[in-house]
Amino acid sequence: MGRYVIRRLLQMIPVFIGSTFLIFLMVYALGDPIAALFGDKAPDPATAARIRQELYLDKPLWLQYAHYMGQILTGDFGVAFNGQEVTELMADAFPVTVRLTLVAILFEIVIGVTLGLLSGLRRGRSLDTGVLLLTLIVVSVPTFVSGYVLQYLIGVKWAAVSPSVSPEAPFGELLLPGVVLALTSLAYVTRLTRTSIAENSRADYLRTAVAKGLPRHRVITRHLLRNSLIPVVTFIGTDIGALMGGAIVTERIFNIHGVGFQLYQGILRQNSPTVVGFVTILVIVFLMANLLVDLLYAVLDPRIRYA
Amino acid sequence: MRPRGYGLAVCAVAALLAGVISGCGSSRGGTAVGAVRASWGDPQGPLEPANTNEVQGGKVLDMIFRGLKRYDPRTGAAVNMVAERIDSPDQRHFTITLKDGWIFSDGEKVTARSFVDAWNYAALVDNKQKNAPFFQDIEGYDQVHPTQGSATARVLSGLAVKDERTFTVALRTTFSTWPDTLGYTAYSPLPRAFYDHHEQWLKKPIGNGPYVIDSYTKGSQMRLTRWDGYAGPDKARNSGVELRVYTDNNTAYTDLQAGNIDLVDDIPSAQLKNVRKDLGDRYINQPAGIIQTLDFPMYDPAWNKPGMEKVRRGLSMAIDRKQITEQIYRRTRTPATDWTSPVLGAKGGYKEGLCGDACGYDPTTARKLIEEGGGLPGGRVTITSNVDTGSHRLWMDAVCNSINNALGKDQACTVNPVGTFADFRNQITDHRMTGMFRSGWQMDYPLVQNFLQPLYYTDASSNYGKFSDPRFDKLVDEANAESDTAKAVAKFQQAERILADRMAAIPLWYQNGSAGYSTDIADVELNPFSVPVYERITVK
Numbered sequence A: 001m002g003r004y005v006i007r008r009l010l011q012m013i014p015v016f017i018g019s020t021f022l023i024f025l026m027v028y029a030l031g032d033p034i035a036a037l038f039g040d041k042a043p044d045p046a047t048a049a050r051i052r053q054e055l056y057l058d059k060p061l062w063l064q065y066a067h068y069m070g071q072i073l074t075g076d077f078g079v080a081f082n083g084q085e086v087t088e089l090m091a092d093a094f095p096v097t098v099r100l101t102l103v104a105i106l107f108e109i110v111i112g113v114t115l116g117l118l119s120g121l122r123r124g125r126s127l128d129t130g131v132l133l134l135t136l137i138v139v140s141v142p143t144f145v146s147g148y149v150l151q152y153l154i155g156v157k158w159a160a161v162s163p164s165v166s167p168e169a170p171f172g173e174l175l176l177p178g179v180v181l182a183l184t185s186l187a188y189v190t191r192l193t194r195t196s197i198a199e200n201s202r203a204d205y206l207r208t209a210v211a212k213g214l215p216r217h218r219v220i221t222r223h224l225l226r227n228s229l230i231p232v233v234t235f236i237g238t239d240i241g242a243l244m245g246g247a248i249v250t251e252r253i254f255n256i257h258g259v260g261f262q263l264y265q266g267i268l269r270q271n272s273p274t275v276v277g278f279v280t281i282l283v284i285v286f287l288m289a290n291l292l293v294d295l296l297y298a299v300l301d302p303r304i305r306y307a
Numbered sequence B: 001m002r003p004r005g006y007g008l009a010v011c012a013v014a015a016l017l018a019g020v021i022s023g024c025g026s027s028r029g030g031t032a033v034g035a036v037r038a039s040w041g042d043p044q045g046p047l048e049p050a051n052t053n054e055v056q057g058g059k060v061l062d063m064i065f066r067g068l069k070r071y072d073p074r075t076g077a078a079v080n081m082v083a084e085r086i087d088s089p090d091q092r093h094f095t096i097t098l099k100d101g102w103i104f105s106d107g108e109k110v111t112a113r114s115f116v117d118a119w120n121y122a123a124l125v126d127n128k129q130k131n132a133p134f135f136q137d138i139e140g141y142d143q144v145h146p147t148q149g150s151a152t153a154r155v156l157s158g159l160a161v162k163d164e165r166t167f168t169v170a171l172r173t174t175f176s177t178w179p180d181t182l183g184y185t186a187y188s189p190l191p192r193a194f195y196d197h198h199e200q201w202l203k204k205p206i207g208n209g210p211y212v213i214d215s216y217t218k219g220s221q222m223r224l225t226r227w228d229g230y231a232g233p234d235k236a237r238n239s240g241v242e243l244r245v246y247t248d249n250n251t252a253y254t255d256l257q258a259g260n261i262d263l264v265d266d267i268p269s270a271q272l273k274n275v276r277k278d279l280g281d282r283y284i285n286q287p288a289g290i291i292q293t294l295d296f297p298m299y300d301p302a303w304n305k306p307g308m309e310k311v312r313r314g315l316s317m318a319i320d321r322k323q324i325t326e327q328i329y330r331r332t333r334t335p336a337t338d339w340t341s342p343v344l345g346a347k348g349g350y351k352e353g354l355c356g357d358a359c360g361y362d363p364t365t366a367r368k369l370i371e372e373g374g375g376l377p378g379g380r381v382t383i384t385s386n387v388d389t390g391s392h393r394l395w396m397d398a399v400c401n402s403i404n405n406a407l408g409k410d411q412a413c414t415v416n417p418v419g420t421f422a423d424f425r426n427q428i429t430d431h432r433m434t435g436m437f438r439s440g441w442q443m444d445y446p447l448v449q450n451f452l453q454p455l456y457y458t459d460a461s462s463n464y465g466k467f468s469d470p471r472f473d474k475l476v477d478e479a480n481a482e483s484d485t486a487k488a489v490a491k492f493q494q495a496e497r498i499l500a501d502r503m504a505a506i507p508l509w510y511q512n513g514s515a516g517y518s519t520d521i522a523d524v525e526l527n528p529f530s531v532p533v534y535e536r537i538t539v540k
Helices: A002-029 A034-038 A045-054 A061-073 A086-121 A126-140 A143-157 A171-200 A204-211 A216-245 A248-253 A259-268 A272-300 B004-018 B055-064 B112-123 B178-183 B192-196 B198-203 B249-257 B275-282 B308-317 B321-327 B342-348 B363-372 B392-407 B421-429 B448-456 B470-481 B485-502
Strands: B035-040 B069-071 B078-080 B083-087 B093-098 B159-163 B166-170 B211-217 B221-226 B240-245 B283-295 B333-335 B381-386 B413-418 B436-442 B505-517
Touching: A002 A061, A002 A272, A034 A045, A034 B421, A061 A272, A086 A126, A086 A171, A086 A216, A086 A248, A086 A259, A086 A272, A126 A171, A143 A171, A143 A248, A143 B249, A171 A216, A171 A248, A204 A216, A216 A259, A216 A272, A248 A259, A248 B249, A259 A272, B035 B221, B035 B249, B055 B211, B055 B221, B055 B240, B069 B178, B078 B083, B078 B178, B083 B178, B093 B112, B112 B159, B112 B166, B112 B192, B192 B198, B211 B240, B249 B505, B275 B283, B275 B505, B283 B342, B308 B363, B308 B485, B308 B505, B321 B333, B321 B392, B321 B505, B342 B448, B342 B485, B363 B392, B381 B392, B381 B421, B392 B413, B413 B421, B436 B448, B436 B505, B448 B470, B448 B485, B470 B485
Parallel strands: B035 B240, B381 B413, B381 B436
Antiparallel strands: B069 B078, B083 B093, B093 B166, B159 B166, B211 B221, B221 B240, B283 B436, B283 B505, B333 B505
């Protein structure tokens, strides 16, 4: 187990270097960001040259990348164009997005798995058809539509919650954005759980468990659900990364100053230190979530062993 | 106004679910009593007066700084603020006398040195201030801000402190309306704290304006409170302003509807059709000092050869400005009939209809003119703009349709969208344009000079099309040397007629500023820069 984890961690190094280089290349390919700092005016050449020099933009790409990676290894993510340390931006943004992701994942697990379990157990009945219809609708409505509609209905029309999230972003205010963010994935989790349950309920070990005379709830939770959750766990694990980086739309709609907001602003202003820095962290989150998922397999299914 | 009981119930449930105490409570949240809650955008750079060239940072600087002059929020006229008088015998050498009694909010006196040091700091190339070119008219600018290499002087030779309340300025050329440019924030005075504790100052800027910054959380919000020691005539009528950063103006608008915020100064285009119904007379839509034009690459011989002025004129006449401003912009833009802005007023140099027939919609004549001029270069034309903000794609498509209809050809005009603003700016500054391109100009100060000289004078800083006409340059020079304002304005308008003759750039429309506010506040106005006049707002 320990050796497996070490091997996986070592494998992350090339992935990490490769992905950061690609991101660096893409942000670089967008062109010189300095001209945009001057708005509709022509940049003053002397000032522009000094800013370029300060931001290391006057060097060739490979030197810029080497310089950047050297900085990162010492924990310095550079300075954003507004003069703030990128690490400072991260310290503000990541806790907010982590909270939002937690709310979303919680919804996915609780509601998604429950609905999937119920419809899987009642295959072909009205409940199953109802859930199927519901998930189809949810999957086909894009986030920005469900976001604006729910925000207007619950936030403005019924005035039940605040339509936007305050800078402190406490859990209570993140419930509605969390639901919006979770909706699509929630539908997938439901579908996945349902299929998996339906498949496993015909398995031999389940018949054995029933034949042993185990109580129904024990059969379902210990034998059926546990074995059926493997694909669901895989999905949720990768979804953590996707939710953290992909919350751009939701964060914009609810004015949440999280990772999505910083990335959006960074891309719009071609602020390479911000974009590369945030994406680097997201890459690490993705890799870690994947590792965690693989380790969870062994917990869920004793037949899987890592060496 | 809102069903409080239900709201609290949901909040309680929310708190239970999340297992924490959530931020539920009064709808005004942590805002102080009598304060205005206003929408804001994240400023692009640090809040230094000479380094802030965009409106979001400018908003704050306008609240915490007062310069020598200030533009009247209603008329746009430059009136003395810290300056007692500005005298000049020859329109080139100016003596500036300050009023007594002005102080910064940290107690330091505002003296001649506060201005001279700030201007020297702004102009010095080592300080990388984006507004440095505003000081280029002052003698010695080339030494402190050379185009290449390092500075050979640390201070502008044209600035001299006479005594605590007097300093002199020597300009490189005559510039009669120069004192009227001094209302721009780049010319603000700075306290010693700016130089001595720069890091600290950037976290919480100190100025001499009607407000002081209470707290500033970068990227999220800023709280300003009224400064009772303020020496100026325009004291704040509310207890403070809370600026909240919104990433999406739709959310700000939704928050306004929900009563979460008092003032939104950018109505999203998608809401323009509902805004009258939603807000009634709490919706403001008035001209701002912004004009949108389509420029031509005059550096491209294909666009600059004889006869092309007819083609350029024809293109202008092929655009149905009225329909586009009404259909797409719902009257938040006004068809342009000159190259300035209505906010200048007739006395300031705005002349309605100066462009004449060339800015009217006449598809038949347009087609005739383009044919007479030899047709479009290569039979087609493109319109280039960035499309990441400002719904530029929409109007570009409309303009192209209008041109195509007038010419009776489907593919005569096509849109060339550029992904990011930075890329667009780079293509423009590198002179890579081959067809028409969008050019938006937001005035720095309400002077007709600011709409003409930087944009169309030979090799001027923002003359992206490289338009050049010796007659135009001569008239601008004469206007700048003219001590009488009315005569100077007349000269500028003569120069503007040359633009009309040659159609150096097609005026599209004047942009309006828009804002909406809640029933909790009153006396909301926008100044000519389309920024709310915060200090005049009263809270009910």
